[in-house]
Amino acid sequence: MDNIAVVDLTRPLEELADELGRSFSEFGFAVIRNHGIPDDLVKRVEEMQKALFELPTxxxxxxxxxxxxxxxxxxPFGKEIAKDAKVHDLKEFWHIGRSLPEGHELAGTMAPNVWPNELPGFKETMEEVYAAFEKAGDRILRAIALHLGLAEDYFVAIVKDGNSVMRLLHYPPLAEGAPEGAVRAAAHGDINTITLLLGAEEAGLELLTKQGKWLAVDVPEGALVVNVGDMLDRLTNSHLRSTTHRVVNPAGEAARRSRYSMPFFLHFRPDFLIDPLPAFVGEGDSPQPPITAHDFLQQRLREIGLA
Known part of the structure; x- marks a missing residue:
């Protein structure tokens, strides 16, 4: 099998485990159908997402x-830049994270959420879809754990109260006079554990294969794209690959309209020590040294211009 896996998340975990593991090992990506996030909820979120970015600057x-x-x-537009890129990405976005109760032990590592006063019901809708993403992510991580030869619930404790972030993303219509070489999202790897992405049906998402070629990710309508992040790559000593990917600029009519998507960056707990699993460290390997998820995140945020 040499294609990105397209799997039904309602199938038994034992059946999903190796299919997802094979795809994550080869491509770092998989496509998930029947992911459990209700269509009506996705529609409500998309409507609010568009209303959000239509607000005055x-x-x-x-x-x-x-x-x-x-x-x-x-x-705002023109702020984030991919690691080692020369120009900023052509996008703007809004981040929603975990809402922790006052006095929580991890409150010092997670900022409180910000809610726009102009959009009634925004907070409730976004918290509902945040919880739905977490539920889908839990099932995917259980399948990954089985593929790695771990207990099915291995990831439950180490992502509990993790610094997971949902990004409402807007790529405006392409404008004349954009910086030379600027694209909607330059080649990059994700920082986190796994990313669950809604809204990738429109062409543009591409991944870099092991052979060094760009491969377009074909996504059925309503499906999730899931990819491995740098934290999981580090934990498995690159057995599961955090793959470089990008969103290229479209041509023709697509260039004159906005593109919206919604990635959910699922994170380990900030205090989890990312130390390569012994089963994936072979003789002569030089794995990355242990680092907490929080320190790793801060290191990477500095590299992409957000901290």
Missing amino acids: EAKMAYAIPGGGGARGYT
């Missing part, structure tokens, strides 16, 4: 937090 900028590293609220 001055209204959105009121929710941009100076010194916040883009962790919550609004990040």
Whole structure:
């Protein structure tokens, strides 16, 4: 099998485990159908997402937090830059994270959420879809654990209260005079454990294969794209690959319209020590040294210009 796996998440975990593991090992990506996030909820979120980015610039900028590293609220167009890229990406986005109760032991590593006053029901809708993403992510991680030869619930404790972030993403219509070489999202790897992406049906998402060729990710309508992040790559000593990917600029009519998507960056707990699993460290390997998920995140955020 040499294609990105397309799997039905309602199938037994034992059947999913090796199919997902094979795809994540070869490509770092898989496509998930019947992921359990209700269609009506997705539609409501998409409508609010469009309304959010249609707000006047001055209204959105009121929710941009100076010194916040883009962790919550609004990040304007032309701010984020891929590691080692020369120009900024052509996108704007809004981050929603976990809401922790007052006095929680991890509150110092997670900023409180920011909610736009202009959009009634925004908070409730986004918290509902955040929880749905977590539920889908839990099932995917259980399948990954089985593929790795671990207990099915291995990841449950180490992602509990993790610093997972949902990104509402807007790529505006392509404008004349954009910086030379600027694309909607330059080649990059994700920082986190796994990413669950809704809204990738429109062409543009591409991954870099082991052979060094760009491969378009073909996504059925309503499906999730899931990819391995750098944290899981590090934990498995690259048995599961965090693959470089990008969103290229479209041609023709697609260039004149906005593109919206919604990635959910599922994270380990900030205090989890990412130390390569012994089963995946062979003789003569030089695995990355242990580092907490929080320290790793801060290191990478500095590299992409958000901290």
